[in-house]
Amino acid sequence: MWTFEYRHPTTAKAADIWSLWSNVSRWPEWDVDLEDVSLDGDFVAGVSGSLQPRGMEAFPFTITRAEPECGYSEETPLDGAVLRFDHEFVSGPGGNEIRQRVAVDGPAANDYFEQFASQIILDIPAALARLAATAEGRAAGG
Numbered sequence: 001m002w003t004f005e006y007r008h009p010t011t012a013k014a015a016d017i018w019s020l021w022s023n024v025s026r027w028p029e030w031d032v033d034l035e036d037v038s039l040d041g042d043f044v045a046g047v048s049g050s051l052q053p054r055g056m057e058a059f060p061f062t063i064t065r066a067e068p069e070c071g072y073s074e075e076t077p078l079d080g081a082v083l084r085f086d087h088e089f090v091s092g093p094g095g096n097e098i099r100q101r102v103a104v105d106g107p108a109a110n111d112y113f114e115q116f117a118s119q120i121i122l123d124i125p126a127a128l129a130r131l132a133a134t135a136e137g138r139a140a141g142g
């Protein structure tokens with residue numbers, strides 16, 4: 001198993017972040033490494049969809065947790081492993097932050113490290129910065 005976590009500060013409110021997270025068809029607007037995302041229903045736990053990173057084949061994924069204004073989790077089955085993304089909005093005394101954790105678990109987890117590290121994980125900091133900026137811009141009326 002391996003994991004990666006990134007945190008990004010934001011002045012955005014939980015509702016502003018949640019409105020962007022829960023509208024998957026618009027994810028490519030702030031995560032420019034995505035070509036297309038779709039869901040086969042509402043943004044709730046148990047719903048499946050498809051996510052296509054740029055230059056890669058589409059992946060099926062399932063929302064495993066959806067807590068409005070708190071966060072959500074998604075899983076993608078891989079051959080011999082499971083790819084998990086956990087997204088959290090945390091508000092504390094030091095301010096608000098967006099957290100994203102990526103984990104691959106299973107017997108073949110290490111086989112996927114180089115592929116995901118170079119094509120997905122290294123892009124997360126910029127995607128979270130754009131997510132925060134988009135939410136902050138909405139809050140400011142932009």
